[in-house]
Amino acid sequence: MLTKVLRRLERYIGVDAIRWANISDGIYSFNFHRIGDWKETRFDPCVFSCNPKQLDEFIVFFKQEFDIISIAEAVELVKKHPEKIHGKYLIITFDDGYKDNYTEAFPILKRHNVPACFFIATSLIGDKKLPWWDRIAYNYKKNKFKTLKLSSWNEAVTYNGDEREFVRSMLAAAKVSQVPIEEQLNELETLFPIDGEIPTQEFMAWEDLAEMIEHGMDVGAHSHNHEILANLTQEDIIFELTHSKMLIEKHLAYKVNSFSYPVGSQGTYNEQVTTALANCGYDIAFNFQPGINVNIEANKYDLRRFSIEPSTSISTLKNTLGYAKIY
Ligand SMILES: [Zn+2]
Known part of the structure; x- marks a missing residue:
């Protein structure tokens, strides 16, 4: 309650704008899931991040304020700046691999000539099963x-x-x-039986991903079955990390070195998982918790991402970043 009152007061006297103007150097990463109107779906409305128009506006804002980088550039930064990072870099990421990433997001990214990384759960690719x-x-x-x-x-x-x-x-x-x-x-x-057949869901096809890679997009692994890794046996964790990597590399002739944890909140992965990532040839991994990445070498398997929700606007985003914690 006190924090709320204090925040309102800070906004009133202009502290918000000062905080935004003085955000830290570091890697800022943003996460999207589906692009479209959540009110119109027959399925999970919580997996929609924004509509195409909003995505376009976010990208214009990102281009103005940050240096948008690819996964390869992020890995380079991790290797070059083990202590602290200089400059404000930004990585755009998408999780899961829904078809609208290709039909809605890709044309916008292409038009703005900016890279993004698509983290796919490989069991969903080319499958029509409803998750x-x-x-x-x-x-x-x-x-x-x-x-x-x-x-x-x-x-x-x-x-x-x-x-x-x-x-x-x-x-x-x-x-x-x-x-x-x-x-x-x-x-x-x-x-609660479902009357009639369970409908199908559309995810990207390997050809969609191949075309996106041709235009400078990155593809990362988001496991194979999209299960919470912390709940799995060591053997199953290794399977989730290696099988997804192998399938992407086989289908796309593309070297996979980045990962995003399914669900990605605290407790959905652990040290056993991060050790396995290192052993399976991954250079970096992203969670689903907000924060600015500064000590990137120490946190290379725990990179933070800000989530974009339908209610997020440029002004709420500036506010979030102004008050965000540094890791
Ligand atoms: Zn996911």
């Missing part, structure tokens, strides 16, 4: 239940008037459950 988060959201939108408590969840999740928030809370409960997601889906679909 678990979209399947839970789809079930809710079909059946419109107002409360849900799966047997492995600590407590019931209840609708409070905001559909997007309700879906977000159900997905959060599914993520922290110790029970495999397939079992949770089976339980959900026994409680």
Whole structure:
């Protein structure tokens, strides 16, 4: 509460603008998922970052204020500046590999002539299977239940008037459950059967990714099955890291050296995972937590990213960056 009042006061007296004007040198990374209108989807609305017009505006802003770099340039920086970084660099990233990354985001990036890295969960590429988060959201939108408590969840999740928030809370409960997601889906679909066939989802094809690489885009691994790595055995972790890397390298004749953790919040990966990344030939890895990357050598498997949400505007973004922590 006090922080809120203080923030409002700071904005009023112009501290926000001063903070923004004095942001630290470092690597700033931004993360997008889907590009489109979250209000129109039959699936998970929480995975939409912004619409194409907003993406265009963000890129204009990024170009004005930062030096946008590729993954290769980021790896070079990590190698060259082990202590501290000089300059304000920016990396644009997309996670998961939805088709709209190719149809909506790629033309905008190409037009602005800026690179971005697409972190793909390789099991989704060329597959039409609806991923678990979209399947839970789809079930809710079909059946419109107002409360849900799966047997492995600590407590019931209840609708409070905001559909997007309700879906977000159900997905959060599914993520922290110790029970495999397939079992949770089976339980959900026994409680609330889906009438008719489960629809398909569209992800990028290998040809889409090949074309994007030709135009200077990067591709990184986001595991194979998009599971929470901290919950897996050592053997399964190694599989997730090596199989995704191998598939991208085989299909695209492209060397993969970057990774983004599925989900990526604290606790979804651990030292066992970062050690495995180093052993499997990855140079850098990104999480899904906000912050400015300054000590990049020390944190090369823990690079922070700011999330872009439908409510993010240039002005809220400046504010977030002005108050962001340094790592
Ligand atoms: Zn993901």
